Amino acid sequence: MSASDSPPMRPNRADIVIVGGGLAGGLIALALARWQPQLHVELVDGGEHFGGNHVWSFFASDVSGDGAALLEPLIAARWDGYDVAFPAHSRTLATGYASLTGERLDAELRHVLGARGRTGVAVTGLTPTSVTLADGQQIEAAAVIDARGAGPEVAAYRGGWQKFVGQMLHLSAPHGLTRPIVMDATVEQIDGYRFVYVLPFGPDRLFVEDTYYSDTSDLDHGALAARIADYAAAKGWQIAAVEREESGVLPVVSGGDFDRAWPLQDAVARAGVRATLFHATTGYSLPQAVAVALAIARDPTPETLASRLRAMAADNWRRGGFYRLLDTMLFDAAEPDQRYRVLERFYRLSPGLIERFYAGKTGWRDRIRLLSGRPPVPITAAVRAILRGGSSDNL
Structure with missing residues (x-):
């Protein structure tokens, strides 16, 4: 039988397909596996690893109960408080702080999902009940959730941008920090509000991020990386190696139109940043991602999934x-x-x-x-x- 005579590829089938294995999509998959294990859930992501190279942090006051339990396997480091520093004011706050890493998320998803979690898979099309992959394969499902991060909806926003480059640094000697520095704004103010964010992941390991609340989305990667090196040198930290790096540009929303960002006629369920489920000022999306994952796990009814998620997003927009x-x-x-x-x-x-x-x-x-x-x-x-x-x- 020639290739042209071959029968069409039989589509895969699943209860729920999640497209995008970052924080939002990953937490939904883990919540469903924990509380709805009878469901066949597929998670597909275009990157080499789930979670990419990201670090996500949260305050202990952000989540509790089932939400805290969901995050627990993903926590790479936690601290009893954190510091902030400004030109005329410095302070230590006792609120607990913790960080997740893409590596932890990737490992947990692979452990929990096995073959139902696929990376390096490009998606070319979505409908409310199907996903088309770049190789022509189609996955049919009772419901599809689009959790691929920011997309065309950002055109519906007004405001500025939060942009950053972060590096995991291996130092040649201990740094001496016992708590994170969530904001160090004693640095030179360039391109808007600038601060440096520092997480001590070990005696000689630091995650250092140079962050800007800027009017433009332009990101000069080389300049920010150089400023991280300058910041470390000013602190007396000698960098032995840069273990990994991440960067991002996130909207800081001062206004816009929710119905344009997520049109009512768009029937594909969304989660995460693509669903406008983030904090308008900080850009944080972890509390919302946890809330959405728990809501889906409590009621995964496919026929109402998109409308319920859109209602959650609309409520988040209103409260924002x-x-x-x-x-x-x-x-x-x-x-x-x-x-x-x-x-x-x-x-x-x-x-x-x-x-x-x-x-x-x-x-x-x-x-x-x-x-x-x-x-x-x-x-x-x-x-x-x-x-x-x-x-x-x-x-």
């Missing part, structure tokens, strides 16, 4: 209105090299308020406190920014 207001003031009211003052003031507030802010649970009392007192930006500029930016925001 206050954070978008803060982003408007950060980007439109503060001069780029003075943006650090906004965060410097923020870190003078109570630990509980700071915890709730990062978890996306800022209540009305917190909002009053954040907006009261002497503003860190000119009040007239803040009012003008709000009036300019707020009129077309779809909440």
Whole structure:
């Protein structure tokens, strides 16, 4: 029989197919394996490894219960508190902090899923019930979840960008740090609000990230890598090797249109950043990723999966209105090299308020406190920014 006479390839079948094995997709797969083991779940990712080269961090106050249990196997390091440093203010906070790594996520997914987790697989098409791969193979499913990270929906946002380069450094001598430095804004303020983020993963290993809240998405990789080396040298840390590196450009959203970002007629279920499920100011997506994974594991009904996830995303967008207001003031009211003052003031507030802010649970009392007192930006500029930016925001 010639190739042209061969019968068509019989499609694979699954209960749920997740496309994208990063944080959001990986956590959904692990949650389903833990709480719905009878389901046949497929996870496909275009990269060589699940999770890529990423480090994801979270505060102990961000998750609890089943969410904390879901994350536990993925934690590479944890600490009892963290430090921040600004030109006129430094502080140690006692909130617990922990980090996950792409390596841990990859290992756990391969252990749990086995052959149902596939990497290096390019996807060329998605429908609510099928996935088409680059080799022509098709996977049919009761439901498909698109968790591939940021995509065309970013065109629906207004605001700025959080961009970064991070390196895992092996040092020639111990560094002496016992806690993370979540923000070191004592560095030169370049290209907007700049800070350095430092995680001590071992006595002679540090993850160091150079981060910017910038007006542009342009990322000069070489310049940021050089600044990491300069920062290490200024601290007296001699770099023996750069073990690995990551970079990223994330939206910091001050406004936009949710219905444009996820049109109602788009019936493919989404998760993670592609679903607008992230914190508008920090870009953090881990608390939302955990919440979505648990919600799907509790009710994986395929017929309503897309509508329920879109409802969760719409609720996250609505609750993010206050954070978008803060982003408007950060980007439109503060001069780029003075943006650090906004965060410097923020870190003078109570630990509980700071915890709730990062978890996306800022209540009305917190909002009053954040907006009261002497503003860190000119009040007239803040009012003008709000009036300019707020009129077309779809909440």
